[in-house]
Amino acid sequence: MGTTVADIGEDVLLQRIAERIGPPDPGDVWAGDDAAVLRSLAGPLLWTTDAVVEHVDFELAYCSGYDIGWKAMAANVSDIAAMGGHPEHALATLFVPPSTELDLVDDLLNGLLDAATNWELSVVGGDLSGGRDLALSIALSGTPAHEPVLRSGGAAGEAICVTGSLGGAAGGLYLLRNGFADGSDALIRRQLRPQARAEEGVILGTLGVGSMIDISDGLLLDLARLCASGGVGCDVDPAAVPVDPELSALRVIPAAPDPTRLALAGGEDFELLFTIDPGLESRASELLAEVGTAMTRLGTVTAGPPMVGGRNIDEWEELGWDHLKGR
Amino acid sequence: MGTTVADIGEDVLLQRIAERIGPPDPGDVWAGDDAAVLRSLAGPLLWTTDAVVEHVDFELAYCSGYDIGWKAMAANVSDIAAMGGHPEHALATLFVPPSTELDLVDDLLNGLLDAATNWELSVVGGDLSGGRDLALSIALSGTPAHEPVLRSGGAAGEAICVTGSLGGAAGGLYLLRNGFADGSDALIRRQLRPQARAEEGVILGTLGVGSMIDISDGLLLDLARLCASGGVGCDVDPAAVPVDPELSALRVIPAAPDPTRLALAGGEDFELLFTIDPGLESRASELLAEVGTAMTRLGTVTAGPPMVGGRNIDEWEELGWDHLKGR
Numbered sequence: 018m019g020t021t022v023a024d025i026g027e028d029v030l031l032q033r034i035a036e037r038i039g040p041p042d043p044g045d046v047w048a049g050d051d052a053a054v055l056r057s058l059a060g061p062l063l064w065t066t067d068a069v070v071e072h073v074d075f076e077l078a079y080c081s082g083y084d085i086g087w088k089a090m091a092a093n094v095s096d097i098a099a100m101g102g103h104p105e106h107a108l109a110t111l112f113v114p115p116s117t118e119l120d121l122v123d124d125l126l127n128g129l130l131d132a133a134t135n136w137e138l139s140v141v142g143g144d145l146s147g148g149r150d151l152a153l154s155i156a157l158s159g160t161p162a163h164e165p166v167l168r169s170g171g172a173a174g175e176a177i178c179v180t181g182s183l184g185g186a187a188g189g190l191y192l193l194r195n196g197f198a199d200g201s202d203a204l205i206r207r208q209l210r211p212q213a214r215a216e217e218g219v220i221l222g223t224l225g226v227g228s229m230i231d232i233s234d235g236l237l238l239d240l241a242r243l244c245a246s247g248g249v250g251c252d253v254d255p256a257a258v259p260v261d262p263e264l265s266a267l268r269v270i271p272a273a274p275d276p277t278r279l280a281l282a283g284g285e286d287f288e289l290l291f292t293i294d295p296g297l298e299s300r301a302s303e304l305l306a307e308v309g310t311a312m313t314r315l316g317t318v319t320a321g322p323p324m325v326g327g328r329n330i331d332e333w334e335e336l337g338w339d340h341l342k343g344r
Numbered sequence: 345m346g347t348t349v350a351d352i353g354e355d356v357l358l359q360r361i362a363e364r365i366g367p368p369d370p371g372d373v374w375a376g377d378d379a380a381v382l383r384s385l386a387g388p389l390l391w392t393t394d395a396v397v398e399h400v401d402f403e404l405a406y407c408s409g410y411d412i413g414w415k416a417m418a419a420n421v422s423d424i425a426a427m428g429g430h431p432e433h434a435l436a437t438l439f440v441p442p443s444t445e446l447d448l449v450d451d452l453l454n455g456l457l458d459a460a461t462n463w464e465l466s467v468v469g470g471d472l473s474g475g476r477d478l479a480l481s482i483a484l485s486g487t488p489a490h491e492p493v494l495r496s497g498g499a500a501g502e503a504i505c506v507t508g509s510l511g512g513a514a515g516g517l518y519l520l521r522n523g524f525a526d527g528s529d530a531l532i533r534r535q536l537r538p539q540a541r542a543e544e545g546v547i548l549g550t551l552g553v554g555s556m557i558d559i560s561d562g563l564l565l566d567l568a569r570l571c572a573s574g575g576v577g578c579d580v581d582p583a584a585v586p587v588d589p590e591l592s593a594l595r596v597i598p599a600a601p602d603p604t605r606l607a608l609a610g611g612e613d614f615e616l617l618f619t620i621d622p623g624l625e626s627r628a629s630e631l632l633a634e635v636g637t638a639m640t641r642l643g644t645v646t647a648g649p650p651m652v653g654g655r656n657i658d659e660w661e662e663l664g665w666d667h668l669k670g671r
Contacts (some may be wrong), residue, residue, distance in 0.1 A: 019445045020447075021443050022442060022445075023442035025446060027472055030446075033450075034470070034472070037453055038457065038467045038468070042466070047466075047468040047469055048469050052469070053469040055433055057384075057386050058385070058387075059384050064485075065435075065469070066437050067471050068437050068471055068481070070475045073474040073475060106380075106391070108391060108392075108483050110394075110481045113349050115348065115349060115350035116350065117348060118347065118349075119347045119351070122349060122357065126364055139365075139374070140365045141365070141372070141374040141380040141391065142375050142380040142391065142393070143361070143375070144395055145354055145357060145358055146395045146400060146401075147400040148477060149399065149476055150476055154393075158391075
């Protein structure tokens with residue numbers, strides 16, 4: 018038996034693929050960011066793709082077709098938002114086991130199309146395929162409101178900030194997987210019907226933040242990616258991380274995970290993590306408050322290694338979610 | 345147990361989805377053609393997506409990673425060709441079981457990227473996901489050489505023509521599935537390493553054919569789709585269908601399927617089926633001959649029902665491949 022993809026993990030395999038597909042055309046950004054940037058005669062185009070798969074990203078035991086369609090679209094909108102862009106057109110590829118009930122497919126379409134309406138984008142086509150597991154893959158295009166915001170744009174001295182609060186989606190997943198479906202509607206909703214920070218991404222992109230990424234795989238892992246992409250370090254205070262207040266609902270469950278841990282390593286919150294010139298920080302906070310979204314400063318970009326609470330980020334045990342290793 | 349997707353089949357479900365996602369923006373074409381047409385400031389953009397899935401579209405018992413990567417790209421290029429367009433940028437989503445050997449993924453990437461080089465397009469990004477089955481979904485953009493050629497453009501009196509020959513890919517699949525892997529290299533190559541008619545699509549689109557579709561699911565099924573989309577009928581002579589000459593290799597196998605049947609109903613040949621003003625027919629034939637591709641007239645577009653060999657096309661037993669019913 019040779020080396021498997023689980024042995025090397027998602028990020029190493031992605032890196033391996035990224036090295037194969039470059040170098041990009043002048044002005045383009047291909048692999049390695051939340052979305053590709055393609056320069057066209059009509060200006061830069063953003064293009065991303067993200068999939069959800071049964072038994073990997075969801076179980077039908079605890080989520081509806083509507084949830085699947087909504088969440089798959091939210092994840093893609095979040096990627097466009099993290100580039101400072103508006104979503105525009107989507108293609109949806111649906112993999113359905115032949116025994117799937119038509120009602121489930123209709124429900125999934127309802128979720129997908131309601132999400133499209135919610136974020137003012139159009140589903141313009143797609144593909145239908147068989148398969149043993151239900152899965153939905155979406156390709157989404159968008160246009161940057163200003164210049165595309167890259168992961169690589171961070172500079173030492175910038176503030177590191179995050180929108181909203183963290184850990185709620187992971188808390189909801191814990192409740193669903195452990196039979197506490199009545200535990201907290203707010204947490205479960207955060208897991209099954211996530212809100213992409215579409216308006217916030219456009220606000221931050223227009224204001225001119227240095228770098229940005231959406232938190233889909235956990236704060237620590239996505240922070241590590243942001244630093245690595247920019248060739249910068251950070252000094253982040255874990256106590257500053259805005260823990261989702263709804264996680265207090267877990268306190269009544271003896272074995273429940275620690276809320277701070279969920280906020281640091283839990284994925285799928287789809288908040289935006291960005292670096293910004295400290296002179297723009299209060300303006301960003303005001304503009305986000307106007308759309309009802311909080312913003313929290315976690316620390317500072319440095320020239321040194323990525324440090325969280327005085328430890329190198331690589332030394333944190335539970336970095337986040339790896340789609341191949343399943344942890 | 346309610347109605348399942350297998351009960352209604354691929355085309356009815358696609359129709360159901362198409363009805364939900366329209367109506368398109370002015371000048372756009374969304375669901376229902378080989379690719380979507382999106383009008384932009386820089387001119388029309390073509391956008392398509394197509395996936396291949398283990399146990400549905402291929403088995404690792406008889407095909408390599410390279411074959412999977414190549415074929416998935418060929419199928420998408422064929423869709424852009426059927427719109428009369430050049431392929432440009434691709435996103436690739438790879439679903440890999442964690443136990444997949446890295447060598448297989450590398451081989452798949454080789455096939456995918458060699459196909460991209462062959463058709464002069466760029467893979468600009470993608471997504472990586474777990475899953476029980478290996479699968480590859482590609483989203484591909486392109487630009488029409490002239491105006492996009494739609495399925496719906498056929499008019500009574502036009503000639504119905506097809507490029508190349510048919511049935512070879514299905515013949516190759518028969519050999520692979522039934523343990524005759526030494527049966528015919530040409531047929532097996534046709535199944536595993538298909539050639540999309542990229543140049544031919546651009547030639548026909550530039551010349552100005554009436555309507556076009558690629559034959560991915562079998563001549564009869566794709567002809568029925570072309571007629572239905574244009575609201576036209578046809579009079580096609582099954583004896584005129586260009587049967588892949590390599591299918592003669594099947595003659596030595598007693599139970600092998602009839603070559604004519606494979607040419608009528610076998611999928612994945614990725615030839616182009618088009619309707620054309622009879623005054624342009626000989627010019628099209630000359631231009632295709634210049635790139636080494638034969639063209640055969642199968643019949644004529646009519647105002648009446650779609651007829652093949654004097655029978656309504658719906659009465660032909662074996663219409664073609666349905667991805668959900670698996671026949």
